[in-house]
Amino acid sequence: MRNPHTMRHSIKKGSPFRRSVHGAMSWILALVLGPAWAVAADWPQWRGEKRDGKSAETGLLATWPEGGPPLAWQAKGVGAGYSSLAVGGGLIFTLGDLADGQYVVALSRDGGDHRWQTKIGPTWKDKFLGARSTPTYDGERVYALSTDGELVCLRAKDGELVWKRNLPSAFGGRMMKTQSGTDWRFSESPLVDGDKVIVTPGTAEAALVALDKRTGKELWRTAMPSFSDNGTDGAGYSSVVVSNGAGVRQYVQLLGRGVIGVDAATGKFLWGYGRVANDVANIATPLIDGDHVFVSTGYGTGSALLALEKTGAGVRAREVYFLEADTLQNHHGGLILHEGTVYTGTGHNKGFPIAVSLADGTVAWGPVRNEGRSSAAIAFADGRLYLRYQEGRMILAEATTEGYRERGTFVIPNVDQFSWSHPVIAGGHLYLREQDNIYCYDIRSKARERSAVSAP
Numbered sequence: 001m002r003n004p005h006t007m008r009h010s011i012k013k014g015s016p017f018r019r020s021v022h023g024a025m026s027w028i029l030a031l032v033l034g035p036a037w038a039v040a041a042d043w044p045q046w047r048g049e050k051r052d053g054k055s056a057e058t059g060l061l062a063t064w065p066e067g068g069p070p071l072a073w074q075a076k077g078v079g080a081g082y083s084s085l086a087v088g089g090g091l092i093f094t095l096g097d098l099a100d101g102q103y104v105v106a107l108s109r110d111g112g113d114h115r116w117q118t119k120i121g122p123t124w125k126d127k128f129l130g131a132r133s134t135p136t137y138d139g140e141r142v143y144a145l146s147t148d149g150e151l152v153c154l155r156a157k158d159g160e161l162v163w164k165r166n167l168p169s170a171f172g173g174r175m176m177k178t179q180s181g182t183d184w185r186f187s188e189s190p191l192v193d194g195d196k197v198i199v200t201p202g203t204a205e206a207a208l209v210a211l212d213k214r215t216g217k218e219l220w221r222t223a224m225p226s227f228s229d230n231g232t233d234g235a236g237y238s239s240v241v242v243s244n245g246a247g248v249r250q251y252v253q254l255l256g257r258g259v260i261g262v263d264a265a266t267g268k269f270l271w272g273y274g275r276v277a278n279d280v281a282n283i284a285t286p287l288i289d290g291d292h293v294f295v296s297t298g299y300g301t302g303s304a305l306l307a308l309e310k311t312g313a314g315v316r317a318r319e320v321y322f323l324e325a326d327t328l329q330n331h332h333g334g335l336i337l338h339e340g341t342v343y344t345g346t347g348h349n350k351g352f353p354i355a356v357s358l359a360d361g362t363v364a365w366g367p368v369r370n371e372g373r374s375s376a377a378i379a380f381a382d383g384r385l386y387l388r389y390q391e392g393r394m395i396l397a398e399a400t401t402e403g404y405r406e407r408g409t410f411v412i413p414n415v416d417q418f419s420w421s422h423p424v425i426a427g428g429h430l431y432l433r434e435q436d437n438i439y440c441y442d443i444r445s446k447a448r449e450r451s452a453v454s455a456p
Contacts, residue, residue, distance in 0.1 A: 042088040043426040045136040046189030047285060048379075051241045053336050055381035055425040059448035062384070064396050064408025069441040072429060075112025076437055078105045080123075081130030084189075084422040085431050085438070088137040089156055091115060094433055095131035095144055097123040102131055104144045104154060109427070112438055116159035121146035124185060129417065130435070132187035132237075136197075138213065143190040143197055149173050151190065151199055153216060163216035171209055171221065173201030176234035176256030178280050184237065187283075191240040191251070193264065202235025202255055207269070208262050220267030228257040228274020236282035237332070245291045245308030246315045252293055254282045259295045261308065261315060271317040276304045283332040287342065287358075293317070294358060298331035298348040305358065321361045328356055328363075333376045334422065336385065338399045343385055344378060351376030351389055353397065353404055364401040371395070371409060377422040386430065388412075392419040394432070412439065 047053045061069055079096020086093040092107045102121040107114055124130060124147040135144040141162060142154045149167035154160065167173030167186065175183035191198040197213040207224035211217060238254035242264070249264040258274030276282075278299040287294040296303035305320040328346045336343040342358050345351030346367050351374060354366030372389030379386040380399060384407065387395040392415030398405040412419060412434050421433035428444035 046134040060382040068410025084134040093135040118159035134189040171201035171206040227272030231277030246310040296330040345376035
């Protein structure tokens, strides 16, 4: 049988036959390899398919050998920045600052060969060098937001510009600022939902905007009332997630004044909650669980669980509980929800692993001091947590309420800046962006490798 990856590229891109063959081959492989090896092979946007930091893959290494899993390949030349990666369509997409500007860069998923790069703005030089947003891939196009607020839509196959809109000039977009007037510029990753792309200018007149993903035409914008005295005006550093809480499809986003919900069809402001906002930087992407939203920020603030409830006027957010900062505060590494437990790193710029019950906020275990230092970016796959620390240490640990159980560690090569880019798990591999480098590690279990090799 021919390699399905090779076969897919031998058929004309975009044809119905190509799509049917790709689907059929995926189905055949699932039967051949069995349910234990069924994989979600792509990671098309910030924090994965559902923006929750989780991969559905199984058959991955339960422990890492000394020195970490084997390095499959390394690529250079993606530029400076903290952007994570989107993986899909045989390509990897990221943002980086090269010598003459900020670029969306596309590389081959197999080997990291450069395919194209498209300039979308100037380089950004502040205390934290480079790009911050992660591109979003929808199968045909790539959407990316530059550090200075330029939203672009590019053709995925060659990087050609389809359309662009500038958040500051088109919508008055601005970031929340510290008391000293500092902001770290636009960092969100655009959300593609159906025919819409959603971004966050962050103003009272346009808190969120929806654009036609094919043309960039404005569909709606959210007028946001004053709902909080906490925090500061402007967009935060988080990214939009989708909720169907209280039976209403809505977009949930963490801004400078707190977390809000917006009607997905009309852009109408539904609810806002400000207790979790701080006046420096609100960063972590909220977690969605049915009718609940869990949100956390650092800088001595804390965490909250909200219940979304239907009202005559729409939806309200009721605080179920609030956890003070000394119990749980997540700086910018993100949150994982697995089987009713929130796993994350706590402590401002600490990243101490902790497990907390979503239902009532009780601590199952932690915080734990391990070898990692400063904030920890977190991802999940196959029952395990992937923790990446600011100084470049990767740690594998079990996602269990029974205690902190570490299963391997290694240090990413060539770390000379803050190692903040979030880990990506796709197709049996762990992808790590480290400034100008991308490292791809093979994390497939031996049993999965043998099954793949013996497939007819």
